[in-house]
């Protein structure tokens with residue numbers, strides 16, 4: 407069997423298929439595994455392409471970390487606690503108590519200073535109503551979350567100081583462009599169900615050590631043959647199996663193929679007769695993420711991470727230790743759905759964001775900036791906008807033995823590491839049952 411794509415979806419699929427006893431070959435076009443979640447070196451600093459956060463409710467991603475021996479390379483909060491910074495103000499906190507959900511958030515919401523008393527009171531019925539939305543209801547998927555918020559008496563300040571803080575980084579879209587069903591899924595999974603579900607986790611080492619190095623070791627142990635720098639150019643159904651062609655290398659013959667590449671590549675690689683709607687895949691669209699990387703000559707942030715309001719800064723992460731920086735502090739500023747920032751030059755971003763950081767962090771005012779660079783992911787995620795769910799295919803195609811994986815497939819989750827792993831496991835499951843169906847069919851033909 408062949409898995410095409412070595413992101414988290416492909417890694418998870420390959421490990422499951424190998425565990426089921428299949429002989430698996432994984433093709434990855436780049437020189438490393440990990441897909442959209444990777445590291446690179448810049449002037450001696452090991453940086454990630456973008457801050458990758460997960461929550462305690464990301465059970466499949468966390469399980470993958472265990473399986474590849476990387477669970478010790480991440481940290482997970484004992485209890486949700488997010489500092490919310492605003493210029494000239496002491497931090498506010500979004501945190502949980504030990505009470506059962508949804509009461510675990512009650513005290514924090516009641517004290518949340520970026521909102522006034524009336525706004526805080528109006529949050530309670532809105533959160534209750536969001537808890538009642540069925541994330542699998544196609545009508546909810548077609549509705550705009552922005553319009554829904556307006557109907558539920560959420561004004562501009564509540565949107566900016568609370569809803570955007572959670573929706574923008576999880577869906578990579580502003581609330582006005584998000585699908586109600588997708589937002590309901592995020593809140594129900596992460597905040598309104600189990601009290602511990604929203605505890606925040608992230609890597610304490612560069613992402614490449616987890617998604618490339620540790621994953622590659624685990625695949626090796628599972629006897630998966632990994633070919634890096636080898637792109638699949640075509641998948642050709644051939645005599646009940648498949649021929650996977652890649653330019654410059656011999657074709658591979660496989661009884662099954664899992665296609666675990668981004669949706670635009672999948673649209674190009676899917677053979678005729680797959681039953682997948684290429685126009686629908688293109689309608690899923692893309693949304694960018696820009697990451698700013700700032701190295702100061704001293705410590706300017708006394709927190710591991712923080713969310714920010716009333717400033718162009720969205721979130722801040724301290725990556726000093728993870729990057730191996732010996733002196734000073736290395737901060738990253740992920741900017742979700744950063745369409746305007748994508749167009750700005752490094753100098754323009756510097757001119758805009760360094761003063762914003764100085765306004766948020768008093769210690770940054772006298773500090774020297776030793777490095778400032780930018781990473782841009784033009785097509786970081788698909789767009790979970792109204793109607794997106796109907797465009798996301800499941801793992802099964804019309805060609806038995808050919809399955810789809812990727813965070814963009816119909817996992818119910820937004821484009822996340824969790825969604826990617828879930829999709830890979832679902833594709834492995836689909837291939838297993840397609841092959842099991844094929845055996846009796848062949849036996850009948852032989853008889």
Ligand SMILES: Cc1cc2nc3c(=O)[nH]c(=O)nc-3n(C[C@H](O)[C@H](O)[C@H](O)COP(=O)(O)OP(=O)(O)OC[C@H]3O[C@@H](n4cnc5c(N)ncnc54)[C@H](O)[C@@H]3O)c2cc1C
Pocket residue numbers: 410411412413414415416433434435436439440441442443455456457458459460636637638639666667668671695697783785786787811812813814821822823824826
């Ligand atoms: C900057 C950024 C920040 C993010 N932040 C978060 C976050 O905080 N939390 C979170 O959960 N998620 C986050 N995400 C999303 C998350 O990274 C992705 O949803 C997930 O990694 C996607 O995994 P995947 O395996 O589905 O796809 P990909 O990671 O895109 O993997 C697909 C792989 O297929 C390979 N490929 C493509 N074409 C071919 C071919 N023809 N032959 C062989 N191989 C091919 C590609 O090189 C790639 O390695 C972020 C993404 C980005 C870009």
